[in-house]
Amino acid sequence: MKRKLTEEMEHDFFFVHESIVYGVLRKCGIRFNHPDYDDYVQIGLLKLVEAYETFPEDLCQEAYFYQFTGYAFQKIRWGIIDEMRKAIKNAERETLIGEALDRSVPEEGVESDSDWLVWELMPTMLKYLTPNEQQYLRDAAIDQLSITDIAKKHNVSRKTVYEWRKKTAIKLAHFKAVLKS
Template structure:
């Protein structure tokens, strides 16, 4: 049975059932101070609506109300666990990508006595970058922000920031020779 959550029912539905999402998050060990808490809440709310739309019995009968709670809880729990797994996989990829970028940076960029050369080359480095890549470089190099912090600051996904980082590293690769000699 496929039902639609209408705008008239929406407010009451979320008032009654929103706590299921928070219960799932608590059960999965995701507290409100978790960096991705809001993302998990959104996943839970989407799955709550999906559970409403796919629940096989009539929700107007009281006996099915409690069955729906268990049905929705399980559906949300599975979705949150899947998101947690994806997050762990992405974290592992981030570590590998970070190590790869660190290895591709010229040693002179890491050594402190070459700072003056970097500052001399910085304007020409910035000129070869697109505006978003320039923002990435400023946030990463000068403000020392993490990928997640940059994504939040710029209002984009972390994947987008990784793309900026990859393109920035590729465009600045030709400066490597200058810094190494």
């Protein structure tokens, strides 16, 4: 059953059920001093409305009112946990990227002869790639998107993106050999 939360009911609905969101946040260990607290509150409120719209029973009956509370709590909890997982995954990705960048920065006083060569060869390298492979390289190297995010961005399957990656690696292997010599 799909119902809509009307503007007339909105104020009363949130007055009665908004505390569920704060209960979920407390249960998940997200306190008011958390840097993303307001974002999590908004996510919780959106999930609360989603729970209202998808709850299968009639909320006008008192027996289903309490069932809705449990249903909404669980739906909000799952949504918050999903967002927490995404935040952890992004933080790990940023840490890995930071570590990789730290390793790639040469020590002071040591010039990296291959850096200028890479930038000189970049336009030539891109000419060997198809437009999709060029876009994959930009998305993966510059925008730091995951395979899944690239697939969603271009409305293709993950398998297709893996193929782009494989073909890009094969075509650029020649330049890697030039850089090493």
